Amino acid sequence: MTLLSRFQKYALTALALLMATDVAISSWGVLFSPVFIEANALFAQFIDYPLRFITVIGLSKLLVIAGIILVTIWFNLREPAGERWHGGDIICSTAAIGMAAMMAVLIIGNLLLV
Numbered sequence: 001m002t003l004l005s006r007f008q009k010y011a012l013t014a015l016a017l018l019m020a021t022d023v024a025i026s027s028w029g030v031l032f033s034p035v036f037i038e039a040n041a042l043f044a045q046f047i048d049y050p051l052r053f054i055t056v057i058g059l060s061k062l063l064v065i066a067g068i069i070l071v072t073i074w075f076n077l078r079e080p081a082g083e084r085w086h087g088g089d090i091i092c093s094t095a096a097i098g099m100a101a102m103m104a105v106l107i108i109g110n111l112l113l114v
Helices: 006-032 050-078 089-112
Strands: none
Touching: 006 050, 006 089, 050 089
16 A cells, blocks of 8 residues: 555645745745745745745745645545545645646736736
8 A cells, every 4th residue: 555646646746846946936036136025924024034034935835745745644544545535635636736826826926017
């Protein structure tokens, strides 16, 4: 028995890549753009300290990914495989699609506003 299905591994890989892209964009913004603004109020308080800001958002993203992996494994151990609405599949696909949508909004919004 595997802890993660092939679909879940792909979805989690996509999520991790999207989150890494978000961290890279935010890092570039805080380091090199004088007009960079952090939209998340929880993270905006660290913007005056670029390395602390990058560390906080990077660790936050890692914790979210780890949490999603743990919840997915939890569902996989408790639900039979092959169910139509499998909790692990729903968690992984929703996380990846949600992050892709947020990245699309941020990228499109920044391209239109600049």
